[in-house]
Amino acid sequence: MNILLVGSGGREHALAWKIARSPLVTRLVAAPGNPGIEKLCELRAIKIDDADGLAALAREIKADLVVVGPEVALAAGLADRLASAGIPCFGPTAKAAQLETSKAFSKAFLERHEIPTAGYGVYDTVKDAKAALDVFKPPYVIKADGLAAGKGVAISPDRPDAEAEIERMLGGRFGAAGARVVIEEFMDGEEGSLFALCDGQRALLFGGAQDHKRAFDGDLGPNTGGMGAYSPAPVFTPDLVQQVDELIVQPTIKKMAEEGAPYRGVLYAGLMATEDGPKVVEFNARFGDPECQVLMMRMAGDIVPYLLGCARGDVSGLASPAFKPQTVICVVMAAKGYPDSPLEGSIIRGADQDFGPHVQVFHAGTKRRDDGLLAASGGRVLNVCAEGDDIAQARERAYDAIKKIDWPGGFNRSDIGWRALERG
Incomplete structure (x- = not known):
């Protein structure tokens, strides 16, 4: 092929x-x-x-x-x-990718088909968006409607901060992506990501992961595209996975087909495990980043038959994908200043060495200079991934590998996987 x-x-x-x-x-x-x-x-x-x-x-x-x-x-x-x-x-x-490319489309779809998600409103003027804050309680969840590279979400602790965020988004912070904003009810619970491979009519579950959106340790700092991830995620108990499949994944694929937009590819369901059951935080129309990295390392078999089955519109003859029992963790190394003003062009040494059989370093935002040196060319630059018998061993291997990479222009969180580690 x-x-x-x-x-x-x-x-x-x-x-x-x-x-x-x-x-x-x-x-x-x-x-x-x-x-x-x-x-x-x-x-x-x-x-x-x-x-x-x-x-x-x-x-x-x-x-x-x-x-x-x-x-x-x-x-x-x-x-x-x-x-x-x-x-x-x-x-x-x-048309089908609107599940990700327009949060307003996605929320209306979920509401129309009674798929569990947070209450919301869509606004295209600062005046209307600020007035809508009367309906919601803090903390306020404010999202740019369109694609904003994973950074178009703000959780404001109080009204003044929410109003300032509305002004920034509708004032052009994210360009056309912020021409409308979606304000949502805040959902309390633990967040995770579940993936499904879809052929337009059917969906095969493809594992779960948990990522870390905030830039700094302790889940502090601005939202990013993701500073790290691990799989499996303990939040996804067998019971929760079954609920997500029955209440969210299968109805989504069925209703998209009925509406004339059959969905082929991977459906990324960002979920909140609440006291009332799982609810959709957002959909993505592609593998998450960095969730994809840990899922690819955990998958036991050949992925190509699944990719081809989805693309051709028939996964009926494929068994559910198999995954290794080991835990895989990914730690993102980002350029200093990320996500607002990442430092460009800093030299990276040691990223291409052999880290052993349990570690893979994936390039995310790099370029090769004319003199052969590797340099940073984006916000998230390297993904240091490691597998282990448990989260503790995977973490140790990943952070040991990071110590071997010489990159003064970069930074990373030191607490990736803390939720799973606390669970023991």
Whole structure:
């Protein structure tokens, strides 16, 4: 099989690492890729929002499957263009991807079909949004409607902070993504992410993970795209997983098909385990980042048949994916100043060394300079992932590996996995 992988981050490096292990793969091409992915396959310099260019590349390499990593490519309609060309795509159409690309669409869909989520309102003026705070209680959850690279969510402790956040979002902080805001009821509970592989009619559960959104230790600081993750997540008891499947995942896939937008690809359900049962925090139309990294390391078998089954619209002949019993943790190393003003261009040494059989370092925001040195080129730069018999051993291996990486321009949280560690 010839496979095109779209994306350039840590999620895509992890997908490339897993896909390249498949005996079904003859040729793997990534666009645009990164220095880590380059060690696994050939790269093409096509931007992730260039749907026409990516579709042309898929035709050029006679791709049997296109695997879309980032949401930006989905929003640009890449899956639609590939469908027109008869090329199977792992990733939903732009219409189906609205489950992620528009929080207003997603919330209305959930409400329409009585799928459990928080109460909400949608507003496009500062005046109306501020007035709506009368209806909600603090802390206030305020979200940009569109794609904001995982940073368009604010939890404001009081009304003055909420009003200031509304002014920032509707004032252009996130550009077009913040043209509308969604204000939600605050949900109390423990958050986690459950994934499902979907073929438009059916869904196979694909494991759970828990990530860390805040920039600094102790869950302090601004929201980020994710500073670390681990899997399995103890919050996902067998009973909770069954509830999520029956109340959220299966109804979502069924109703999307009924509404003329069959969902193919991976459905990321961000969930809150509340006293009233699981509720949807948000949907993503792609593997989470850094959740994907830990799931790829934990998956026991070949992922390609599942990606292809989803893309072709039939996973009925596939067994539920199998996962190793070990725990895998991912610690994100980010550029100083992230998420607001990450430092660009700092030199990284030691990231490409052999860390042993239990550790993988995935590149997320790196570039190779003309002199061969590795440099930071984004906010989240490296994903240091390690497996262990339990969370404590996985953590120890990950942080030992971090000590071997020489990068004065970076930082990382030192408490990834603390919830699971406290549970023992």
